Amino acid sequence: xxxxxxxxxxxxxxxxxALAAILLGAVVLEILGKDPLAVYKVILTEPxxxxxxxxxxxxxxVPLILVALGIAISFRSGILNIGAEGQIQMGVIAAAAAAIYxxxxxxxxxxxxxxxxxxxxxxxxxxxxxxxxxxxxVSELLSTVMLNYIAAQLYGFLLxxxxxxxxxxxxxSGTPQSVRLPxxxxxxxxxxxxxxxxGFVIAIVLAILVYVFLWRTKxxxxxxxxxxxxxxxxxxxxxxxxxxxxxxxxxxxxxxxxGAIEVTGLHRRAIEGIxxxxxxxxxxxxxxxxxxxxxxxxxxxxFGLLLIGADMTQRIMSVPANMVLVLQGAVILSIIAAKxxxxxxxxxxxxxxxxxxxxxxxxxGKTKAGAGKAGAAKVDRRxxxx
Amino acid sequence: xxxxxxxxxVLSIGIPFSVALLLASTGEMFNQRAGVFNLGCEGIMSMGxxxxxxxxxxxxxxxxxxYANLIGIAAAIAIGALFGLLFALVTVTFRAPQGIAGxxxxxxxxxxxxxxxxxxxxxxxxxxxxxNLPIPLLSRIPIIGPLLFNLNxxxxxxxxxxxxxxxxxxxxxxxLKVRAVGTYPRAADTMGVNVSRTRYQALxxxxxxxxxxGAYLSLGQAKMFADDIVAGRGFIAVAxxxxxxxxxxxxxxxxxxxxxxxxxxxxxxxxGIRFPYEFAVMLPYVLVIVVLALTPGSVTxxxxxxxxxxxxxxxx
Numbered sequence: 001x002x003x004x005x006x007x008x009x010x011x012x013x014x015x016x017x018a019l020a021a022i023l024l025g026a027v028v029l030e031i032l033g034k035d036p037l038a039v040y041k042v043i044l045t046e047p048x049x050x051x052x053x054x055x056x057x058x059x060x061x062v063p064l065i066l067v068a069l070g071i072a073i074s075f076r077s078g079i080l081n082i083g084a085e086g087q088i089q090m091g092v093i094a095a096a097a098a099a100i101y102x103x104x105x106x107x108x109x110x111x112x113x114x115x116x117x118x119x120x121x122x123x124x125x126x127x128x129x130x131x132x133x134x135x136x137x138v139s140e141l142l143s144t145v146m147l148n149y150i151a152a153q154l155y156g157f158l159l160x161x162x163x164x165x166x167x168x169x170x171x172x173s174g175t176p177q178s179v180r181l182p183x184x185x186x187x188x189x190x191x192x193x194x195x196x197x198x199g200f201v202i203a204i205v206l207a208i209l210v211y212v213f214l215w216r217t218k219x220x221x222x223x224x225x226x227x228x229x230x231x232x233x234x235x236x237x238x239x240x241x242x243x244x245x246x247x248x249x250x251x252x253x254x255x256x257x258x259g260a261i262e263v264t265g266l267h268r269r270a271i272e273g274i275x276x277x278x279x280x281x282x283x284x285x286x287x288x289x290x291x292x293x294x295x296x297x298x299x300x301x302x303f304g305l306l307l308i309g310a311d312m313t314q315r316i317m318s319v320p321a322n323m324v325l326v327l328q329g330a331v332i333l334s335i336i337a338a339k340x341x342x343x344x345x346x347x348x349x350x351x352x353x354x355x356x357x358x359x360x361x362x363x364x365g366k367t368k369a370g371a372g373k374a375g376a377a378k379v380d381r382r383x384x385x386x
Numbered sequence: 387x388x389x390x391x392x393x394x395x396v397l398s399i400g401i402p403f404s405v406a407l408l409l410a411s412t413g414e415m416f417n418q419r420a421g422v423f424n425l426g427c428e429g430i431m432s433m434g435x436x437x438x439x440x441x442x443x444x445x446x447x448x449x450x451x452x453y454a455n456l457i458g459i460a461a462a463i464a465i466g467a468l469f470g471l472l473f474a475l476v477t478v479t480f481r482a483p484q485g486i487a488g489x490x491x492x493x494x495x496x497x498x499x500x501x502x503x504x505x506x507x508x509x510x511x512x513x514x515x516x517x518n519l520p521i522p523l524l525s526r527i528p529i530i531g532p533l534l535f536n537l538n539x540x541x542x543x544x545x546x547x548x549x550x551x552x553x554x555x556x557x558x559x560x561x562l563k564v565r566a567v568g569t570y571p572r573a574a575d576t577m578g579v580n581v582s583r584t585r586y587q588a589l590x591x592x593x594x595x596x597x598x599x600g601a602y603l604s605l606g607q608a609k610m611f612a613d614d615i616v617a618g619r620g621f622i623a624v625a626x627x628x629x630x631x632x633x634x635x636x637x638x639x640x641x642x643x644x645x646x647x648x649x650x651x652x653x654x655x656x657x658g659i660r661f662p663y664e665f666a667v668m669l670p671y672v673l674v675i676v677v678l679a680l681t682p683g684s685v686t687x688x689x690x691x692x693x694x695x696x697x698x699x700x701x702x
Contacts, residue, residue, distance in 0.1 A: 028498055032505050080485050138678045139628070141425055141485050145621045149671040157664035280493055287486065322500035322613070329429070329494025333472070336482035336490070346699055 005352040010342055012351070017338035024330035025323070032319060039319055043309030046316070053308060055196040059266065060304035063088070063258040065203040065296060067282025069210045070254025072291040076214065077247030078227030083129060083144025084255040085279025086151030087122035091259025093158055094121030096178050096270040099185035099263075100163075107184045114185045115260045122256015123249040125151065130248025134241040140248070148279070159270060178270040187265035197265035206254075207293040223247050255279065277325070281307070284328045287335050303328070390529075396646060396653045397533055403645030404638075405541045406431075406599045406607060410623035411630065411637050412544075412551050413466075413595025418627055419555060420588035421568035421691040422477055425488025427596045428620025429495025430469045434462035434600025436499040439611035440506075442513035455516055459540070459601045466597020467590045469495060474589040478582050481695035492620070500613045507611070515609035516540060540602045545638075547595075552634040564588050568689035571696040581696050596620070618671065625674045631687060640677075644670055 026036035047053035067084045074081040081087075095118035102110060129147060132138035159176040168175050187197045214220035225233040226243035234240050258278065263270055285303050289295030310324035341347060410427055417424040438458035445454040473491050476482045516538035525535040555561040563584045566574035571581045603619070604611045622644065630637030651666040 024494070028501060031502065082489055132675070132679055136679045138675070141488075142621060142625045142628075142678060143675055145618065146625070146671040146674045149618050150668050153664040153668040153671075157662050160664075161662060280489070283486070283489060284493075318505075320501045320504035322497050322504060325493050325497025326501055327497075329490050329492070329497055332490030333476050333482075333487060333494065336486050337476050337480040340480045340482050 002352070005355055006348070008355065009348050009351050013338050013341045017334040020337075021327065021330040021334040024333075025327045028323070028326050029319065034317060034319055039313055039317055039323075042313050042316055043306060046312045047305055047308040051191075052194065055191060055194040056308050057301060057304040058196050058200050060307050061297075061300040062197075062199045062203045062265070063262055063278040064281060064285045064300040064303055065207060066254050066258035066261070067278050068285035068289060068296045068300060069207060069293060070251035071282050071286040072289070072293070072296060073210065073214065073223065073254070074247045074251035075286065075291050076227045077223040077243055078230060079130065079133060079140050079244050079247055081126065081129075081144055081248060081251040081255075082141060082283060083126060083147045083151075083279070084251070084258075084282050085275050085277070086144070086148040087125050087252045087255035088259035088262070088275040088279055089151045089155040090125040091118035091122040091256030092263045092270050092274050093155060093163070093259075094118050094256070095260035095263050096181060097163065099181040100179060104182065105184065110182075110184045111187065111264070114264055115257060118260025118263075119253040119257040122259065123253040126252020126255070127245060127249045130245040133248070134244045156272070159272060163270065165269070176272050180269045181264060185264055186268055187261065195266060197261075199261035199265040202261065204297065206257075207297055211293040219246075255282070258282075280325075281328060284332055287332060392653065392657075394529060394533065396649050399652060400642070400646035400649035401533060402537060402541060402607065403649055404641040405537075405544045406602045406619055407623050407626060407641040407644060408544050408638060409540075409547070409599035409602060410596050410620060411626040411641060412547055412634060413592035413599070414624050414627045415592075415630070415632055415634065415637060416551070416555075416564065416588045416595070417592040418692055419568045419632055419689055420564045420585045421571065421689055421694065421696070422474075422585055422589055423484045423488065423624075423693045424470075424473055424491075424589065424592060425485060425621070425624060426469065426473055426491025426495065427488075427592075427623055428616055428618070429492035430466050430593055430596035431495075431600035431603065431616045431620045432499040433465045433469060433495045434597030435604035435615050436503055436600070436611055437461040437465050437597075438601030439513060439604040442515070442605060443507060443511060443611075446513070455605055458605060459598065462597040462601035463594045464597070466593040466595065466600075468593070469597070470590040470593020471586070473593070474586045477695065478585045478589070481697060484693050484695075496613075496616075503611060503613065510610055510612055512610045513605070515604075516606045538606050540598070540606050544602070548634045548638045555634070560584075560587075565689070567696070568691055571691055575696075575698060581698070585696075596623075599623070622670060622674055625678055628688070629677050629681060631681075632689065644673065647673060 022036075022040070025040075029036040029039050047057055067088070071081055071084060095114045098114045098117035099110065102113065104110075105113075125147060126144070129138075129140045129143040132143050133140040156176065159178060163178045164174075165172070165177055165179045167179070168177065187199050190196045190198060190200070212220075214224060222233070222238045223243050223246065225236065225238055226240045226247075230240045233243075259275065262274055267274060281303055285296060285299045288302070289297070289299035306324055306327060310319075310321045310327075313319045313323065314321045410431060414424060414427055438455075438461065441454040441457040441461065445451050445457075450457075469491065473487065476487045476490075477484050518536050518538050519542070521535040525531045527535070553561075555564065563574065563579050564587075566577075566579060567581045567584045567588075574584075575581050599619075600616065603615055608615055626637055626640040626644065629640045648670050651669050655661075655663060655666060
């Protein structure tokens with residue numbers, strides 16, 4: 001009986017949270033004078049209508065999954081990485097530089113080198129924040145945000161200066177972008193004519209590996225312990241400071257790899273705005289996926305759908321694509337509120353008692369004594385001294 | 387160019403620059419003194435900047451034009467209060483983790499402002515903005531006059547707010563309550579202080595100031611609106627609260643330091659000393675990290691319960 005109540009309770013809270021997020025978005029759409037239902041319908045169904053839409057969703061899923069995996073590792077280790085946006089850009093720059101400046105090598109050698117370079121750059125960039133947190137107790141929330149702005153400027157400087165395509169300076173419009181990467185450093189496309197590339201496979205494989213790492217290895221255990229209870233972990237012989245830096249570096253590596261895959265699989269040259277908000281969307285994807293790889297992959301699909309859907313509503317219904325940020329923000333707020341409510345034992349018991357009372361009324365008071373006893377037992381447990 | 391005119395130049399840009407930071411971080415100080423870390427300040431500022439801009443943009447050539455700025459400022463304060471209330475609902479009533487909630491609020495506010503702006507306005511358009519109000523006599527003092535007594539109304543208000551918020555925080559019963567619920571909420575609760583209500587009040591007050599800071603950005607400083615007008619100032623304002631050790635006067639000092647550093651790099655570029663402007667733009671953000679790293683003691687001296695939700699039912 002209790003587990004049924006539990007399931008009902010979780011369902012009710014989740015439903016309320018979903019409604020709250022949908023409602024917050026609907027208010028904004030109402031202000032625009034658009035019919036929220038029609039807009040939501042376009043966002044959620046239009047991209048699913050053809051192969052092109054589906055592959056484009058998968059293209060968005062690649063960076064979303066990778067960034068979210070990194071964020072899940074960091075959140076579970078007790079450090080909040082909101083600097084993925086900058087880490088992606090550092091990954092893009094390092095991968096592009098490796099691809100452009102390394103001597104010509106066969107694909108089998110160069111492509112892994114390029115991807116590792118991206119991951120490494122992201123890891124180093126993130127480690128700055130991890131180190132500041134572990135050694136000097138600087139809030140990682142603030143340092144990673146600041147590093148985002150710094151990375152954006154660095155990225156812009158490199159693309160406008162040292163790494164700019166010489167052709168742009170001579171004949172082009174001076175668009176800040178690098179030269180096209182050599183073909184050996186490209187990740188191949190899966191379906192001819194579509195942009196979906198094998199980075200998708202890498203992302204899925206890494207999702208499985210992250211699960212194995214976090215739940216099946218001692219290092220993963222150490223990280224999760226450091227996040228769940230730093231004091232207890234320290235007492236158990238886990239070096240919490242090292243864990244913080246390692247978790248941050250891993251998170252950065254995933255974001256950097258996401259950048260490297262974007263540049264080698266999709267754009268094939270470093271361009272402006274390449275991270276296009278994936279750093280923040282990744283946070284939503286990770287939270288929505290319950291900080292677990294098995295949840296992150298479907299959650300990445302959902303938010304990939306939202307991203308493509310928002311682009312389509314911009315074209316079809318002239319609702320600005322910024323709308324996706326509104327929905328993501330609303331989703332974050334409602335998810336974390338719902339999580340706390342679900343964990344609230346007191347509220348759950350009130351809910352269960354309410355259902356019990358209803359049940360008793362419906363059953364005509366037959367089971368009154370039994371139900372009353374169960375209720376009393378629950379109240380007693382709350383009164384127990386810890 | 388002689389040194390005095392250079393310094394005056396730097397200050398004449400730097401002092402007005404500091405107002406938005408000052409307003410936002412004073413608001414954030416009230417939040418944090420009450421124990422709530424509001425990283426959504428940036429998003430509230432976006433909304434405030436947008437709503438302050440809109441009346442000035444829409445009423446430009448109507449008979450209501452003289453009141454447009456006032457309407458805009460009122461709207462910015464109102465939306466700040468509303469967002470503060472939303473944040474309080476999530477973090478105080480539902481006790482959600484504050485860091486993530488702040489990111490959510492930031493994305494929401496930033497997204498709403500961007501969506502509405504792109505839909506109703508589209509491109510960058512200027513507005514007349516706030517006029518400077520020179521104070522008679524005082525503004526005619528050489529050097530100091532033009533620097534300090536020829537600002538717009540919001541700037542004066544922000545500077546008056548510094549001693550005012552010091553007084554409110556340290557000399558009024560409400561200020562005592564705010565500090566108590568941020569330091570030792572259980573004791574405050576035992577003494578009959580309503581912890582949730584006080585945190586709600588502090589978050590609403592902080593949100594209003596963040597909204598006002600946004601209004602200053604669009605009406606007083608940039609005299610236009612763009613999606614990314616806030617450009618991290620909300621996050622810098624949060625960092626300034628740490629730097630200013632939760633004290634209004636030190637926060638004023640921090641805001642001035644940051645904005646003067648910024649106007650200094652602008653002035654150097656104007657002088658013709660060439661270096662990539664990206665590094666100049668980077669400067670304030672680097673400065674934040676350096677400053678946070680160099681003031682490790684500030685973390686231990688902050689409100690003891692900063693970032694921790696208060697659960698009245700929880701046993702200790």
